[in-house]
Amino acid sequence: MDRSVxxxxxxxxxxxxxxxxxxxxxxxxxxxxxxxxxxKNRIKRMEGQLxxxxxxxxxxKDCKEVIAQLSAVRSGLDRVIGLIVxxxxxxxxxxxxxxxxxLNESIQEAxxxxxxxx
Numbered sequence: 001m002d003r004s005v006x007x008x009x010x011x012x013x014x015x016x017x018x019x020x021x022x023x024x025x026x027x028x029x030x031x032x033x034x035x036x037x038x039x040k041n042r043i044k045r046m047e048g049q050l051x052x053x054x055x056x057x058x059x060x061k062d063c064k065e066v067i068a069q070l071s072a073v074r075s076g077l078d079r080v081i082g083l084i085v086x087x088x089x090x091x092x093x094x095x096x097x098x099x100x101x102x103l104n105e106s107i108q109e110a111x112x113x114x115x116x117x118x
Contacts, residue, residue, distance in 0.1 A: 035084070042080050049073050081117045085110055 053069045092106030 039080060039083060042076060046073050046076050046080075049076075078117075081114070085113050085117070088113070 049069060050073060053066060053073070056066050056069065089106065089110040092110070093103060096102040096106060
């Protein structure tokens with residue numbers, strides 16, 4: 001099996017298992033997932049945005065401003081979910097090593113994760 005991921009439209013794969021240039025890699029060591037710094041930073045940024053939204057509400061800001069910020073957080077969260085699911089799928093494809101059953105199960109699991117996040 002060709003182990004490249006050139007045909008997967010999820011970002012530019014840099015050739016090393018578990019690293020993609022989009023910033024969303026997960027490294028698995030002994031069945032423990034290690035999320036990269038960029039993903040964690042995105043989550044921390046959203047955490048700060050949510051604190052800001054609470055502050056806006058406490059200050060009685062206009063609902064349009066609050067909704068705009070909530071939408072930004074939701075959009076950021078959707079992007080993080082997409083990054084994590086796509087990286088997991090890439091890892092599963094590489095680990096399937098030509099096993100069609102494993103590959104199909106991995107794809108179905110990724111689809112289920114993505115649908116569940118909606």
